[in-house]
Amino acid sequence: MADIRVQSLKQPVDAAEYLFQRLHQVGIRSVHGVPGDYNLVALDYLPACGLKWVGSVNELNAAYAADGYARVKDMAALVTTFGVGELSSLNGMAGAFSEHVPVVHIVGCPSTVSQRDGMLLHHTLGNGDFNVFANMSAQVSCDVAKLNNPSDIADQIDHALRQCWICSRPVYIMLPTDMVQSKVEGDRLRTPIDLSEPHNDVEREDYVVDVALKYLGAAKHPIILVDACAIRHRVLDEVHALIGRTNLPVFVTPMGKGAVDEQHPCYGGVYAGDGSFPTQVKDIVESSDLILTIGALKSDFNTAGFSYRTSQLNTIDFHSDHCMVRYSTYPGVRMRGVLRKMIDRIDAKELAAQPSPAVENEVEKNLDSSQIITQAWFWPRVGRFLKEKDVVVTETGTSNFGIWDTKFPTGVTALNQTLWGSIGWSVGACQGAALAVRDAGAHRRTILFVGDGSFQLTAQELSTMIRLSLRPMIFVICNEGFTIERFIHGMDAEYNDIAEWDHRGLVDVFGGKKSCRTFAAKTKDELDKLFTDTDFNAAPCLQLVEVYMPKKDAPRALVTTAEASARNNARTE
Secondary structure, X not given: OHHHXXXXXXXXXXXXXXXXXXXXXXXXXXXXXXXXXXXXXXXXXXXXXXXXXXXXXXXXXXXXXXXXXXXXXXXXXXXXXXXXXXXXXXXXXHHHHHOXXXXXXXXXXXXXXXXXXXXXXXXXXXXXXXXHHHHHHHOOOOXXXXXXXXXXXXXXXXXXXXXXXXXXXXXXXXXXXXXXXXXXXXXXHHOOOOOOOOOOOHHHHHHHHHHHHHHHHHOOOEEEEEOHHHHHOOOHHHHHXXXXXXXXXXXXXXXXXXXXXXXXXXXXXEXXXXXXXXXXXXXXXXXXXXXXXXXXXXXXXXXXXXXXXXXXXXXXXXXXXXXXEOOEXXXXXXXXXXXXXXXXXXXXXXXXXXXXXXXXXXXXXXXXXXXXXXHHHHHHHHHHHOOOOOEEEXXXXXXXXXXXXXXXXOOOEXXXXXXXXXXXXXXXXXXXXXXXHHHOOOOOOEEEEEEHHHHHHHOOHHHHHHHOOOOOEEEEEEOOOOHHHHXXXXXXXXXXXXXXXXXXXXXXXXXXXXXXXXXXXXXXXXXXXXXXXXXXXXXXXXXXXXXXXXXXXXXXXXXXXHHHHHHHHHOOO
């Protein structure tokens, strides 16, 4: 029967080839992961499909790297092995799910025969249950495809990749060893996967547009607030068209940093409640009588500890799969179609557009007579160091909060993990981002800001960057431990301390002695000299900089948010 089925196929190809060709078609060029005996044969197909195997030092780092790659290049792929490998990556996949990042997670697993017979195999729980790990991943995946039947494999792959793109979340593909070389219809590869968004119901869409325009026309102080899902669900063209059409003041949330051209005259800064920058942003946003929010994710760290003081009565929310006008929700009305119609129909002359506050990198304002590098001075100074189109990765903690006070040049892409907040994420994400930049053929610097505590969790991924000849700038903030935890609870507690590492020495240990460069900056003058050095700015190779800051110093937004977090943790009924 199998031979008859294969004979009926048009241009039959092996299932692994079909899968990897599809990955190439959706723009992926490098595949992250760790080899294991259940995925080895599948990995042999990568080169012929135009894909490069990355190979990270462990599966968690590989998942973080795939996350970073996807944020820069729209989608990524991760390959792990059954059980031990996939579980090591699960934290990274949960973060990608939480933050709407499209990653295709491919798990090489035991053969369908082994599964059917319940064999006592390695990497299993020893109970004959081969679905237990897929069931775990199903909670953090928008689609689960178990490729157990050759007749269904092509459909399953195409459906999973479409879901990954449309939902902008991870999918899980389980590839048994005996299905790797099973034949599927290769003729399908001639037709690209349909990645177009579902269309809104016209009547419902028009109604939402009409209502939104009615409120917009009546508002005296309308503003636009852009958040993370505007980035993840790819409506930034619509966002900028809306800004250009209305000339309304536009603000971003911390997770939305980089979504808006911060050199645009309408850009007014970061709104995060009590942590807003500039500080007058809080009053402007909260006194607005109409807020158009695009892609909102109102988490605690994205709102400086839920310190928003806005009313839903004055809000229109645009989301990837619904819209909300005041308290009325319209399921299935996707924001892209609504925004496009609004842009076409808005008459700017009828809008009450107020001027936006001026946003500057406040270096001089935060300059003191000491040579000590303070958080307050450092982050505005970083703003002057950055260049157009840089990719900036900030770690959960000090860097995530400090970057709020940095005004970006045009075209900067900002990567942060504000909602999931897994410390150590940024080192792997930096590797993936730098690789994505290279795969795209772009000339962009990739710059990582990470604290010494977070760096210790995933420092091994430095070796992957060196092996791949990537050229990130890595700024390790040396301030003796877990700063955000100190400000939440336990300023002098032993559990917030870490061992002091020689970070520059790690570059040599991981093979970068001849190809990479390292620096240390303990004073403002030393950092200024580095920031203005032409060769350093050119990023000719991987460069690691130790930046020394006081142990008990923190960005103002971190202090505000940590205090709110401590209050939330202590809350009782």
